[in-house]
Amino acid sequence: MAVNLRSGELMEIRAVRPPLAPEDIPHIGAWQKLRDELFAGQLQPVLDTRFFIGSIGGATVGSLGCYTPADTHDVGLVEFVQTDNGHRRKGIARALMQALIDDFESGGGQALYLCTRNPHAGSLYEQLGFEYLTGDGMRRVTPSVTAFDDSYLGAHGTAIIRDTSWADLPRAAVLYNHPEPRWMLKDPITHCYQDTRYERHFVDMRVELATTGGASLALAAPEERLVGLSAFMPGRSFFDQHVATMSFRTAPAYIKQAGELLAATIARAETHGVRDLRIPIADGDDDQYTLLVKAGFTLLTRIADGLRDGQGWRDLLWMTCRTTQHMPPARKQETFYAEREDWQHDRLTTSREIDPRAN
Template sequence: MKVASPPFDSLAVREMYDLWEMAFGPDIAPDITFDPLSGAEKNANDFRVYRVFIADQLGATAIVVTPIALPELGALGEVATHPEFRNRGLASGLCEQLLEDFQCQGGEAMFLGTVNPNAARIYERFGWSHIPDTKLMVNLAGNETPNEFLKSYFTDQDTPKAKVGEATSRIPIIPLIVSPHSWSVLDANVSIFSPRVESQASCLGLYNRYQALRNESRGDWFTLVADSGKVLGISSAVHVEGKRFQVDGFCHESYAGMFGELIQAAISWCSDQGATQIIARLSSMDEEKQSLFESVGFHEQRLDGTFEHGNQKVDAVVYLLG
């Protein structure tokens, strides 16, 4: 087993991508893209790439990502074994080793997302358990249940501030998004719903969804970050058409009082782009969210289609700023 960190040369990246395409299928894009593998996030996140080679051929991979400023958190991704080498204990061996390394370095909670029951059996054997209402699992060094961990993780976070979304938030957005939330639509701009209404299956891919807004020049995203580096809220802004922009966002329920500052960051970005109309498209079910948008100057304008999450269809209401 080899353990290495970025930068990887393009040959090594190609080799991993070929294995992942074989393991996950050609239509599933890897959560870990070329940029972090070539070292682009070295000041924000520690990427540990675990690989098994069999006679010089890449046989299995797993990647653990830990925020440098918040080493108690981690996320596991790209667990894959070449079809020829399956059922020989390669993925199990990687999971056992990477978990030991993570916990030795102060890791407390390692998240992952899986829809593959064969993989879930391996994770369960090494102590991962399902987070209620999600397809995510977490391995906790302590004895709490996932919901007890999430509750204590968000308690008493000091001096949260709104700032532009960064790679340092790649992992800390995961516990925020999977925490129980009474709103149904958390962020319409990136189709993120409350786990209560739609089971969240993505883990490392959540950051990519936000970052794609910026990379594809469709919009931008912002975070509410405490002194500890924990992310307590996320907002986003997207260009709709002409000078029309749409904002959305959510906070952890304990920090709802900071929602105004967080959404203001998204509104200011729209204004900087020359927006003449800023809207929000909210679920008719989310009355508390509607009140928060009203408190920052939005007013209800009209019904506009539906949100579809799980098996439900819920009316969408457009709110206009000013």
């Protein structure tokens, strides 16, 4: 499609899906930790990604991306909006955003999430129907959709527990960018707090879990609505791999199933070689504390004034749950970074046998 810009120039807009053509890659932004997989199309089966690219006279002048679950297309993330420095103030971002919105809503999309720290971009997004939600995050609900939060996070059917996937990236924005529950620590694994938007934290979490041997579970309501999420990350060395930091969040309407999610997380952690699950919470988040106690967690330690809440100080509580009394190492010592390899042990043994002075 083509649109007339404020400058009088004609801009062509293309919508492309990965895998990307080599000539488009330099003009498109993405999370560095996912860039190669995204551009190669490896995530496309579960995370439908569309990049909108604007060009004037054959030269690319702007781009942005939209990420939606491939199976539902109900919620989406707008990320990496960028305009060439030599073409600013021409209405390029507005035209690309409008093309994205039209495409998203024509496919049944209900809510778009994005973020910005740029006041000019913020003004543009406000004009396009986005409203501030959490931190620097914003949301646009499709005008024909009523009571989105209730329809998505409300108690409409029994939820099931499954593994998370990259399709849950946009869904996690709905769950974690909602103000309830008002727990101060949203995700201690990625240091996401009460008024912090979550999108990049989900990316960081899944990438880190893949390298540490952790896992994340979803509490999924009918129509794949993400109404709960848990994760655990084991220690990074041979000596503390049996201890894992955990996080969880549940929509208030599904708080009765939080115990099922916690029980499944404890059981999964044991299969990953975790003996001790530990989770930090803020003193005063009593409903979260009660859920953990009911699931078998106990208070390990209290750190006075461990958190600053913007108005004062709150104690940090570390809760712990032992999955089993006996747990053999999940990974051998030589498999960890900087540990001595088997062949190095062999060399040392051989050298001592040849030269007694080496003993």
